Amino acid sequence: MTERTRALWPFVPYAVISVVHVIACFGQYAFEGWTKLLLMPLLVGAVVASLVFVPGLRVRPVPVGALTVLVIAIVFSWLGDGARWFFPMFRDELPMMLACFGIAHIAYVLLMWRGRGIAVRRLPAWSLVYVVAYLVLIALLLPHTKSLSGAVMAYGVLLAATAAMATRCGPIVGLGGALFLLSDAILAFRLFVPGTSIWTNGLVMLTYTLGQGLIAFGIVAALRRRDTTENARGAAGAGDPASPAAPLTA
Numbered sequence: 001m002t003e004r005t006r007a008l009w010p011f012v013p014y015a016v017i018s019v020v021h022v023i024a025c026f027g028q029y030a031f032e033g034w035t036k037l038l039l040m041p042l043l044v045g046a047v048v049a050s051l052v053f054v055p056g057l058r059v060r061p062v063p064v065g066a067l068t069v070l071v072i073a074i075v076f077s078w079l080g081d082g083a084r085w086f087f088p089m090f091r092d093e094l095p096m097m098l099a100c101f102g103i104a105h106i107a108y109v110l111l112m113w114r115g116r117g118i119a120v121r122r123l124p125a126w127s128l129v130y131v132v133a134y135l136v137l138i139a140l141l142l143p144h145t146k147s148l149s150g151a152v153m154a155y156g157v158l159l160a161a162t163a164a165m166a167t168r169c170g171p172i173v174g175l176g177g178a179l180f181l182l183s184d185a186i187l188a189f190r191l192f193v194p195g196t197s198i199w200t201n202g203l204v205m206l207t208y209t210l211g212q213g214l215i216a217f218g219i220v221a222a223l224r225r226r227d228t229t230e231n232a233r234g235a236a237g238a239g240d241p242a243s244p245a246a247p248l249t250a
């Protein structure tokens with residue numbers, strides 16, 4: 001079994017509930033609400049299980065900093081998903097949803113920018129397409145956003161930044177970032193533009209669950225590769241007395 005396959009197994013429950021939830025959204029079934037609230041806890045479980053354990057449930061060294069930031073991003077995504085239930089004191093759930101997802105995007109950007117071993121290249125020139133996408137979206141949405149215009153513009157910057165930074169982290173994370181942006185773009189039209197079809201809810205959650213899952217899995221795979229590489233270098237250094245990494249002896 002390959003390293004990537006071993007990392008994939010903990011994500012199976014998240015994938016199953018994602019499929020169930022997307023079906024519920026397209027079919028407007030009653031279990032749409034509770035399946036939505038299961039998504040991000042399952043994704044956190046997958047991330048922790050994949051990073052902490054290896055086959056046979058042996059504990060492995062944990063990249064604590066990166067894991068913490070990734071969990072923060074997913075937890076605040078969960079709070080954004082359930083803003084209606086978690087923040088009942090607010091009549092309008094949208095400002096809290098934007099705030100929670102904004103924090104999630106800040107965490108993702110920090111992780112993709114500063115996370116050691118996660119980025120595999122510099123920001124490619126073609127990532128500027130997300131600047132264009134942001135400007136187009138804002139131009140289309142601002143006539144409809146009214147008092148939330150400032151919040152929508154700020155959130156859009158974070159969303160585009162996540163998608164752009166994801167291009168540094170390989171094709172899996174890059175695709176996840178693009179799908180996350182597409183999901184929020186569809187959601188924005190559904191929320192603000194009159195006449196947008198109710199069926200777009202299914203498209204929002206299809207792209208959202210795929211985007212979140214790919215970002216999380218891609219980052220986990222990168223961290224596992226980093227851990228494997230560093231362990232191999234450490235073992236090689238320990239076996240070479242002339243290596244700086246070798247333990248000092250009397």
